[in-house]
Amino acid sequence: MEHVVVVGAGHAGVQCAASLRDGGFAGAITMVAEEEHLPYQRPPLSKDHLGEEPTPLPLRGATFYGDSAVELLTGVTATGIDRERRQVTLSDGRALTYSTLVLATGARARRLPGVDEAHLGVHQIRTLGDADKLRAALEKARRAVVVGAGFLGLEFAAVAGKKGLDVTVLEGGTRVLGRSVSPDMSAHIAEAHEASGIRLVLHEGLSSVQVGEHAAEAVVGASGKVYPADLVLLAVGANPRDDLAREAGLEVADGILVDADLRTSDPAILAIGDCARLSNPALGSPGRLESVQNATDQARHAAEVILGSAGPFAAVPWFWSHQGALRLQIAGVRGPDDPTVTIGDVEAGRFSVLSFRDDRLTCVESLNRPADHLAARRLLAGDRRPGPGDVTAPDFQLKKFAAP
């Protein structure tokens, strides 16, 4: 009998199992889940989970796995792949024989040299366990230093600021969200956080964390400046978990390399989500994305590939971030030098920044403008896109342009 083994039970892994069953897959499905919990949604961990809603939101209800004949092994890690025998070995000593293996191993929080995360008061956010610890720490902490002004760092900063903590965010780059949004959007978001009382320090990296007798007491910046803190969050990005693939001899380059069918260099093994990198991505796309949309769209596609019904993978990437009153939604991926046009009401904090490459729309970043975002997703999925000349017209609206 066919047996699909899925390593990883995040958004990608669970969606892949669900889509296989939705598509009529009749073979066996086994999921290898490192954590003990029922597989859960990650985005709330840096937002609602730290505030009003500490109950994790499951990806599927508890009965899904039994009802769908998906064997869910929790608290177990995959320790090796024997590609000749098509077997995955597990930390509990078992070996699973697969006809297709799907690697959905995700990413892990990047660590910084010289920082021991085991110290009380030093946190990262990746898992439910991380978020629970951080939630408890937030109740007692007074001064937080966040290292890294990416989505995660700023989402946490907004939550901590709202709880009344004194919050400082250190960012080594020249601006906040430098890898993710245009300079215009970046500047507006920085201003909004500063207006709400969060201190932003740019061009400042981390040198070390000063630890007192029991817990973290301060962060020492690369500049030598000392920032007192009883809570430190390291939010400096994530690395793909590609070790298992590398050790099995699969091609890996900051992510498990996959073709347009999401197959690795071994056709019996697919990789999806944060851990996968497309060998030949569409123009302007980095090939590896860390997002819920990418995880679930690749999972659906991988299921189609296994079922033998897929075309090449193509999906419009989209992202969101919720930082206090700021609701940021992004459709598409911009190149670092793509010129931009801003539409909407910047003063009121409701606007979109449109990026173009060779006069072709590549990306729309919307702040508190959900209608623009949804229209942008439809436009970027097709070829009829507005050019810079269209969008500067006084009555231009993305939604009207996108209307069929």
Next chain:
Amino acid sequence: MPTVVFHQPDSPPDVVEGKAGTSLMRAAVENNVRGIVGECGGQAMCATCHVYVHPEYLDELEPIGEDEDEMLEDTAAPRLDRSRLGCQVALDDALPEIHVDVPPTQV
């Protein structure tokens, strides 16, 4: 615990219980109600938990927020007067039962 009845377009309704103070979307996801995706985890960012609330319950709910209103303008299934995003509908013991229709498509 409030009861939510999800009427499906082509199958018998799903009758589930949710906790007061949590959302209708959560009740659906925790109970594997077909047709409710909730991909963004309840942030009104993805519009994949669209439901049609039965008219008699509409006035019992908190009014539609600005963001929800805009997201509803572009749902996969057409917006009706009784459209809501499930993640923005809080369950409440004061409303022991609510009926909604699940649209034929979310994505």
